[in-house]
Amino acid sequence: xxxxxxxxxxxxxxxxxxxxxxxxxxxxxxxxxxxxxxxxxxxxxxxxxxxxxxxxxxxxxxxxxxxxxxxxxxxxxxxxxxxxxxxxxxxxxxxxxxxxxxxxxxxxxxxxxxxxxxxxxxxxxxxxxxxxxxxxxxxxxxxxxxxxxxxxxxxxxxxxxxxxxxxxxxxxxxxxxxxxxxxxxxxxxxxxxxxxxxxxxxxxxxxxxxxxxxxxxxxxxxxxxxxxxxxxxxxxxxxxxxxxxxxxxxxxxxxxxxxxxxxxxxxxxxxxxxxxxxxxxxxxxxxxxxxxxxxxxxxxxxxxxxxxxxxxxxxxxxxxxxxxxxxxxxxxxxxxxxxxxxxxxxxxxxxxxxxxxxxxxxxxxxxxxxxxxxxxxxxxxxxxxxxxxxxxxxxxxxxxxxxxxxxxxxxxxxxxxxxxxxxxxxxxxxxxxxxxx
Amino acid sequence: xxxxxxxxxxxxxxxxxxxxxxxxxxxxxxxxxxxxxxxxxxxxxxxxxxxxxxxxxxxxxxxxxxxxxxxxxxxxxxxxxxxxxxxxxxxxxxxxxxxxxxxxxxxxxxxxxxxxxxxxxxxxxxxxxxxxxxxxxxxxxxxxxxxxxxxxxxxxxxxxxxxxxxxxxxxxxxxxxxx
Numbered sequence: 001x002x003x004x005x006x007x008x009x010x011x012x013x014x015x016x017x018x019x020x021x022x023x024x025x026x027x028x029x030x031x032x033x034x035x036x037x038x039x040x041x042x043x044x045x046x047x048x049x050x051x052x053x054x055x056x057x058x059x060x061x062x063x064x065x066x067x068x069x070x071x072x073x074x075x076x077x078x079x080x081x082x083x084x085x086x087x088x089x090x091x092x093x094x095x096x097x098x099x100x101x102x103x104x105x106x107x108x109x110x111x112x113x114x115x116x117x118x119x120x121x122x123x124x125x126x127x128x129x130x131x132x133x134x135x136x137x138x139x140x141x142x143x144x145x146x147x148x149x150x151x152x153x154x155x156x157x158x159x160x161x162x163x164x165x166x167x168x169x170x171x172x173x174x175x176x177x178x179x180x181x182x183x184x185x186x187x188x189x190x191x192x193x194x195x196x197x198x199x200x201x202x203x204x205x206x207x208x209x210x211x212x213x214x215x216x217x218x219x220x221x222x223x224x225x226x227x228x229x230x231x232x233x234x235x236x237x238x239x240x241x242x243x244x245x246x247x248x249x250x251x252x253x254x255x256x257x258x259x260x261x262x263x264x265x266x267x268x269x270x271x272x273x274x275x276x277x278x279x280x281x282x283x284x285x286x287x288x289x290x291x292x293x294x295x296x297x298x299x300x301x302x303x304x305x306x307x308x309x310x311x312x313x314x315x316x317x318x319x320x321x322x323x324x325x326x327x328x329x330x331x332x333x334x335x336x337x338x339x340x341x342x343x344x345x346x347x348x349x350x351x352x353x354x355x356x357x358x359x360x361x362x363x364x365x366x367x368x369x370x371x372x373x374x375x376x377x378x379x380x381x382x383x384x385x386x387x388x389x390x391x392x393x394x395x396x397x398x399x400x401x402x403x404x405x406x407x408x409x410x411x412x413x414x415x416x417x418x419x420x421x422x423x424x425x426x427x428x429x430x431x432x433x434x435x436x437x
Numbered sequence: 438x439x440x441x442x443x444x445x446x447x448x449x450x451x452x453x454x455x456x457x458x459x460x461x462x463x464x465x466x467x468x469x470x471x472x473x474x475x476x477x478x479x480x481x482x483x484x485x486x487x488x489x490x491x492x493x494x495x496x497x498x499x500x501x502x503x504x505x506x507x508x509x510x511x512x513x514x515x516x517x518x519x520x521x522x523x524x525x526x527x528x529x530x531x532x533x534x535x536x537x538x539x540x541x542x543x544x545x546x547x548x549x550x551x552x553x554x555x556x557x558x559x560x561x562x563x564x565x566x567x568x569x570x571x572x573x574x575x576x577x578x579x580x581x582x583x584x585x586x587x588x589x590x591x592x593x594x595x596x597x598x599x600x601x602x603x604x605x606x607x608x609x610x611x612x613x614x615x616x
Contacts, residue, residue, distance in 0.1 A: 083479070095543045095583040133490075133527045134584050136597050169477045174486055175526035177582065191485030191511070193524040209479050254545045254587035261588050296544065296583075327587070335548045343544045347582050353524075 002261040003102055008278045012238065014248045015222050016264040019106040025141060027148040030109035036154055038225035042117045043162045047078060050121040054224065056232035058239075058246030063089055063180075063217030064295065064325045066313045069224075075204035076122040076212055084124035085213040087189065088115050088221055090131040090138070091173055091180035094295035095347060096327030099250035100218035102262045104131070104138035107222065108145035114221030116155055116166045117228065122214050125165045130185050132173045142170055177351035181399045182215040184353070195353050196399035219250055219326075241268025245312030249326055253279050256286065256332035265311065271319075272307035275330065282332055290331040290416070294324020296344050297404035299411035300337075320411070337416040338423055341408050342370040348405035359402035362393040366409055378424045383413055459502035462492050463510055471510065481511040485521055489528055498529035526581070534570045536615055538562070539581035539594040540603075546583075549590035550604065555580060557608040558593075 001007035003019040013019075023029035030036070042050055055070025076084055088111070092100040103111055115127045131139050146168055149155045159166040171189055173179050179188045183197035186208040207213020227235045227247075236246045245267040251274075254260045258280030265274060275281060275288070282288045291306040292298060299321045301309070309319040316323045331340060349363035366389055369382050390406035397403070413420060463471050474487045488511060492503045499522055505515040522528045529537075538558060542551040555578065559565055562576035570577045586592035589601035595615065603611055 092585050093583055096545050096587050098585050098587055098589075101585055132585065133525075134581075134594060134599075136594070136599050167477075172487065172490060173525075174489070174528055176524065188486065189483060190480075191482035191513075191521065193521055209483075252588055254590065255548050260590070329545045329548075329587070331548060340544050340548060343542070343547050347543050350582055 002259060002263045002278065003106075005259050005261050008263070010269075010273075010278055011264050012248050012266045013264050014226055014238075015103060015107070015110070015219065015250060016262060019102055019262070021106065024107055025105075025109075025145065027109060027145070027152055027154070030107070034229070035109050035225075036113055036160075038228040039113050039116050039154070040160055042120055042228055043160055043164060047121045047123060050117065050228065053232050054121070054227060057227045057235040058232075058243070059220065059223055059227060059235065060245070060313065061217055062219035062223070062249065062326070064094065064297070066323065069216065069220055072204070072214055072216070073118070073122050075202070076124075076214055078123045080212070083126070083209075083211050084122055085208050085211055086115060086119045086122060086124045086127040087182075087185060087208060087213060087215040088118075088127060088129040088218060089180060089182065089185055089215055090129050090135070090142075090218045091185060092135075092218070092325075093132055093177040093180050094297060094325045094327055095344065096252065096254055096292060096329040097295045097325040098252040098254070099262050099326060101135060101138055102252075103218050103222050103250075104135070104142050108138075108142050109149065110222045110225060111142070111218055112145055112149050112155065112168055114224040115168050116159065117224050118214070118216060118221050119166050119168075120164065124214070126167045126169070128169050128171050128189055128208070130171045130173060130179070130189060132179070133175050139170065139172060146170060176353075177347075178353045178399070178401060181401065184399070185215065186213065193353070195355050196401075198398055223247060238266040239268055239312075240266055241310045241312050242314055244314060249311070249323070251311075251326040251328050253328045253330065255328075255330040256283055256288070256335065257281070257330040258283055267312040268315065269311045271309035271311050271315075274311060275306065275328075279330075286332045286334060288330060289333045289335065290337065292321075292327075292329040292331070292408070294322045295327035296329070296347065297400070297407055298322040298324040299407055300341075300415060302415050320415075336374070336423075337412055337419045338370065338374045341412040342367070342374045344408045345370050345405055348401060352401055352405075356397035356402060358393050358396045359405070362389050362402055363405045365389055366393075366405055370409060373420055373423055376423055376426060378420070380421070380424055382424070383417070383420060386410075386413060459500070459506065461506055462495050462503060463488075463506065467491055467495060482513060485511055485513070485518065486525075489518075489522060493528060498532050534574050534577045536562075536576045536595055538576060538578045539584075540578065541582070541584040541586070541590075541592050542580045543583040543587075545587035546590045546592070551591040553605050554591045554593070554603055554608065557605045558612075561608055561612055 001013045001016045018024035051073045059069045060066045119127045176194045178184045179194040184194040188194040203213040291301045305319040345367040349367040352363045354360040390410040393402040393406040504518040508515045508518045558578045562571045564571040584592045
């Protein structure tokens, strides 16, 4: 549902069905809504069968990369004699994204249930939910729910009375975007600075504490109980476009839009109708100009591209961007794209861990150059320099933060070059934002 | 002797410029809390972030002496602990005013007026400048990167309290609740 707004008729609320319901946060309230039946069922199944159902459902990672979840789980080899770990990535920090926050605030037990099923499926006795430190309310809600689940014997040394051990622990981050990168998350969990690791080895071989580990996003894990109860075919059926993208997806919509909030639609929903109808379109007497559809790390779309997009992993790529995290940033004609991009570059420069030269230097120089263009001090040569820096920042570092900084800058120059040039030539194009500058 | 002698640790003792001797954090209930945390992980180092949170919860910030105490609890070196403390933005290495206000100004909030919210907060708290305590030392305002509540622009954090949808028009009301 379009929390905090009532559900729109064209939404398909599965994960968001109980957002805003105070009672759904409690164990009893969750059980009344059918909660923990999936875990009960899962614990009677062979772990491999659970992995197969998830595989068949077509569920893909909802954190940004879109990797098939069942396949990721199948990399964990049962009976290798090593402790296995599940890490739930709840470090939601991608600008524009706030969907996992709502999952944790309103349906904490859906996540705990997904974590418990996931742990069992990959042969892990321990799951860590890594929640960013700024999420003070979700932290309180999740801590309370975990305590309730332990007290009721749903999880713990004898989960659901089956004699199987499933521990779920909350780990509070301390302020670092990069810890949402899966290897940095593991470093941070181990008590280190959040510097991403070189892959391989991949987490399934050597992850947290050097042991086989799977890392899944909050939304991904929260989808698992429903898939187990209703079946792979039901999930696969929720698709209007192509069979590679299945199920529902949460989108957190923000920026210059009439009804910002967290919406849930099936894969393949038309993006134009989503923006203009479901989310209410532009604010009165204003016109939309651009959209960043999947969090700050994905290419900026023009409105023509956005309106031609079918909302799934392939559909966003076909229209010059990516589904990413589903963090939709809507930008209207009152905004200066250069200012928007300058602020994003500053974000990435602030969040670079500094390990790789291309990123440490590239994010800082990109910020400096875009800001001087913003301030009317740029030259035409700066545009070429930015594109060249961007190329050198792409595909050359340990993790993709470097690429993520280059993406809005390069796509911005490509698609909104006129705004950069106008500032370089001293013309005022956008009254409101340039006046602030 | 010459060569690479180990430095005199006393000369580097940061407590020299702190007024009172260090009172350990991990005693009584805080000790029990740390023990419970240690049970969740296969090694001691993993308890570092939680241990630092306990220190900050107790003292409001993390002094060099506290870092040394945490290091000794978890079999780490003080330098290592400091390296971790300085990586993360939420750990305070200095005391902060009673109300530490962080305003999200990343692009999604930026295009919804976050910069004006910052200006209003600086004006109404009397702080005037980012990162500078107000004259009555009750407030400090800083900009922060994406708080993950972009649909509720502008979110701000006042210490541990998360406040959504702050606008120029309700800044005074938000501040009045703190009085």
